[in-house]
Amino acid sequence: METRQLESTPGFVIYDLPDAQHYVGETRLGARLIPGNATMLVRHLTYVFATVEQQRSGASIGLKSDPADAAAAVEALASELGDDITSGRLSTSPGLRLDRELLAPVLTHDQRNQIGNDDRDGISFNDELIGVGAATAASALVGGLDGKRIAIEGMGAAGLGIAREAAAAGATIARVATAKGCANGEIDPVALAEAWLADGDMSVATLSGDGEPQKPWTVWKADMDVLFCGSKPAAMSGDGASMAGATPVVAFSAAAVSSKALAVLRAAGTPVAADFVAAVGPALGWWADPQLTHNDLRMATADTVNAVMSETAGHADGPFMAACYRAEAFLRTWQDTLPFGRPLG
Incomplete structure (x- = not known):
C-alpha cells in the first residue's frame, strides 16, 4: 500500500496495489484525517475487485481541510491529479463530509457507468x-x-x-x-x-x-x-x-x-x-x-x-476466510506479493 502526500493542498492519496488497471475509492474531508484510518476502506475494495476477478485496486483520497475550505481543496485536487482523473485511472466518489456537488470538479471526469447513482425510492x-x-x-x-x-x-x-x-x-x-x-x-x-x-x-x-x-x-x-x-x-x-x-x-x-x-x-x-x-x-x-x-x-x-x-x-x-482465500488466489495471478492484512476492522 502506497501513500502519497498531496502538494497543492493538505492531504494524501492511498493506492493499494501496484500496476492496477484502475484505482477506485472515496474522497473524504476532515482536518484531522490520517491515512491509517482509511487503510481498511481501501483493502475492502481491493478484495471486492478480486472477488469479481477484476485487476483493479482500492484507493482513498483524504483532504485535510475544514469544510469551509472544501471547494478550494477539491479544485486543487482536480488540478494536481488531473491526468489520473481525466484518464479514468483514478475514480472516486463522495465520502465523509463531501457530496456530489462539492466534488463535481473531479466527478465530471468519472468514466464509470453512472447507473449506480440512480435514485431508487430515496x-x-x-x-x-x-x-x-x-x-x-x-x-x-x-x-x-x-x-x-x-x-x-x-x-x-x-x-x-x-x-x-x-x-x-x-x-x-x-x-x-x-x-x-x-x-x-x-x-x-x-x-x-x-x-x-x-x-x-x-x-x-x-x-x-x-x-x-x-x-x-x-x-x-x-x-x-x-x-x-x-x-x-x-x-x-x-x-x-x-x-x-x-x-x-x-x-x-x-x-x-x-x-x-x-x-x-x-x-x-x-x-x-x-x-x-x-x-x-x-x-x-x-x-x-x-x-x-x-x-x-x-x-x-x-x-x-x-x-x-x-x-x-x-x-x-x-x-x-474461504472468501479471503478465493480472492487472494486471483490476486496471485497478477501480483508478485499479496497485500499485508485482510479487510478486518
Whole structure:
C-alpha cells in the first residue's frame, strides 16, 4: 500500500496495489484525517475487485481541510491529479463530509457507468445492489430468508436496501440500530423507509413508538436468525460477537467485523459472510455495458454472490476466510506479493 502526500493542498492519496488497471475509492474531508484510518476502506475494495476477478485496486483520497475550505481543496485536487482523473485511472466518489456537488470538479471526469447513482425510492442504486448482495449472502447462510427474523446494525442507505430485499424475501425486520439507539419489534419496511429518510439516525426513536429506543449495543442479542452489520469498520467487536453467539452474521460495509470478532465467531462455529462478497454489486456495474438495466445488474449481483457463497460453503475455516482465500488466489495471478492484512476492522 502506497501513500502519497498531496502538494497543492493538505492531504494524501492511498493506492493499494501496484500496476492496477484502475484505482477506485472515496474522497473524504476532515482536518484531522490520517491515512491509517482509511487503510481498511481501501483493502475492502481491493478484495471486492478480486472477488469479481477484476485487476483493479482500492484507493482513498483524504483532504485535510475544514469544510469551509472544501471547494478550494477539491479544485486543487482536480488540478494536481488531473491526468489520473481525466484518464479514468483514478475514480472516486463522495465520502465523509463531501457530496456530489462539492466534488463535481473531479466527478465530471468519472468514466464509470453512472447507473449506480440512480435514485431508487430515496436511496442510490448502488445501495440497492448492496442490499441485494447482502440479502443473497444471508439467504445462502440460512437456507432462505422466508420466515426469518433479522437485525440490521448500521441502519443507513445500504441498510435500508437490505431491509427492502430481506422483507421481499419473506423475512421479518425485528431489530434495527443506529448510533442513536436500537428499535425492536416487527418493523414494517415502508415505515422504516419513511422514518429513516425523514430522521436518519434518530429514526429509531420514531420506530420505537411511545417507548425509548434501547442502547445501540443491544442489536447484537442472539435472538435473531441473521444479523447484518455495517455501520463502520470494526462495528462488530469481540464483545458484540460474544453476544451474537451462533447467529449467522453478514457484513456489508468495509471491515465491519473486527479480527477479534471473527476469531470469537469462528470458535463458536458461527458462519460469517464477508463484506467484500456482500458488497460486490456496485463494482459489477461500474464498467458494465451501458445497455444493461437495473434488473440485469440485480440478477448479476445475486448470481455472483450465490456462486461465491456456494464455492466457499462448508470450508473448515468458515465462509469469511474461504472468501479471503478465493480472492487472494486471483490476486496471485497478477501480483508478485499479496497485500499485508485482510479487510478486518
